[in-house]
Each structure stands twice: as structure tokens, then as C-alpha cells.
Amino acid sequence: AxxxxxxxxxxxxxxPHKLRTDIVLSDRDTHEQFSDKLRxxxxxxxxFRKEEEExxxxFERWIYVLKNMETLNRMPFKARKSVFEKLEKIVDIASLSKEERMxxxxxxxxxxxSLVTMEFAEQKGRAEGLAEGMAKGMAKGKAEGKAEGKAEERRIIAGQLKRMGMSFDAIREVTGLSDSEIDKL
Structure with missing residues (x-):
């Protein structure tokens, strides 16, 4: 909207004399609302008739400041609300000389x-960390996969040797598997 x-x-x-009036646009002929996205x-x-302490x-503080800005020589509510300190700084900036403003x-x-540079460095660091983590994870997964593949290959060979009638001692010596592993095949 x-x-x-x-x-x-x-x-x-x-x-009517009221502080806030919300207006929506409508078509003059049909009186249908023009858009619910435009107000x-x-x-x-x-x-607005409240005094500072009221x-x-x-919202009331902002309206008070806007209504009385020309006559205020200090910002109200300063001790209670930091937002008004920001408003006071904006007013101070507007009164700077051309050289001070530059x-x-x-x-x-x-x-x-410096904020943009830090944000870029942070994003770059995250990207590098992610890439390094993925590379390490892939290398570890590859190594584990190779080891599992070799173990599976030894079990297959042991199973074939067992079916051929070779002794457990010979199978153990060729494959490096234990007697209990060979027995399970």
C-alpha cells in the first residue's frame, strides 16, 4: 500500500476538525473505491491540544514536536526517548555551514x-567457509566411500573363496577379514 x-x-x-483523517479515493460516478493500496x-x-507532559x-510526541518545532529551544522528551535525539541531530545538521556540511x-x-566493505567481507568469508566445508565434506565422503567399497570388495572375494572351498586361514590371509566376518558370508 x-x-x-x-x-x-x-x-x-x-x-470536521479532528487530528487524523484517513482518505481513500473513489470513482466520482460509481462511488467505488479506486484502490485499497492508495491512501x-x-x-x-x-x-492537537496536548501539552508536553500529557x-x-x-505518535503524540511526534505530533507535539512537529506542531511546536518553531518555538522549541530544546527537544522535549529527550531524556525518555532516543528517537527525539535523532530528530535533534537532524535539525543540527541542517544548521551546518557549507564547509561543515561537506x-x-x-x-x-x-x-x-566501511559498512558495505564489512558486509562484503562477511559474505565473502561465509562463501569461502561454505566452499571449504563442502570440499572437506566431499573429500571425507569420498574417502569413506572408497574404504567401504574396498571392504565390500574383500567380502565379495571372501565369499567366492569360501564357496570354492578354501580354508578360513587362507581366506583370512588373502582378504584380511576375521573368522567371524568370513563365517557370516
Whole structure:
């Protein structure tokens, strides 16, 4: 769904005065809803009348800050909510000089580049580890398969020699199998 959120620092005369109004589009002729994936939300800031100490939810805190941003000389709720510290930093960034802003933007670029580099290294490490693990697993499986194949081959030969009437001592010497293994054949 696509939402358009509009903050109005005024009241529309033709609308009921309420803080939040959700609007959906409909066809003018048929009055059928145009789409359930497109909505508009209007926030009428003058309808919000709470004071700082009355704000309980994050939504109320955001609306308070937006409504009073021009008159605030400190950010409210700062001690209780880190989200407002982030908002205060954004406001501080907007007041940087051109040179300070360029330095800030460069530091952000370096930070983001390092995150991308670390993520790439982590993915590469995982891929290399997976490849190494698969190679070791395949080598171990191959070795076990060869050993099992050789053991099976010795049992087949021992069975053939036993059917030919060869003694257990001779079969044991040729195949390396124990008397109990030869007896089971």
C-alpha cells in the first residue's frame, strides 16, 4: 500500500476538525473505491491540544514536536526517548555551514563505505567457509566411500573363496577379514 501523509498547520473549513483523517479515493460516478493500496492521511496540527507532559505515545510526541518545532529551544522528551535525539541531530545538521556540511557528508560516506566493505567481507568469508566445508565434506565422503567399497570388495572375494572351498586361514590371509566376518558370508 502507498500512503501519503500530509501535515497541515491549518484547518480546512469543509472538514470536521479532528487530528487524523484517513482518505481513500473513489470513482466520482460509481462511488467505488479506486484502490485499497492508495491512501492519504491528513494530520491537522491545530487539532492537537496536548501539552508536553500529557504526551504518552510516540505518535503524540511526534505530533507535539512537529506542531511546536518553531518555538522549541530544546527537544522535549529527550531524556525518555532516543528517537527525539535523532530528530535533534537532524535539525543540527541542517544548521551546518557549507564547509561543515561537506565534512559531515564525507564522514557519512566513509562510514557507509566501511559498512558495505564489512558486509562484503562477511559474505565473502561465509562463501569461502561454505566452499571449504563442502570440499572437506566431499573429500571425507569420498574417502569413506572408497574404504567401504574396498571392504565390500574383500567380502565379495571372501565369499567366492569360501564357496570354492578354501580354508578360513587362507581366506583370512588373502582378504584380511576375521573368522567371524568370513563365517557370516
Amino acid at each position: 502507498v500512503y501519503g501523509v500530509f501535515f497541515m498547520n491549518f484547518r480546512l473549513e469543509d472538514m 492519504f492521511i491528513f494530520i491537522e496540527l491545530p487539532s 504526551c504518552v505515545t510516540d 565534512k559531515y557528508d564525507e564522514s557519512i560516506k566513509v562510514y557507509r563505505d
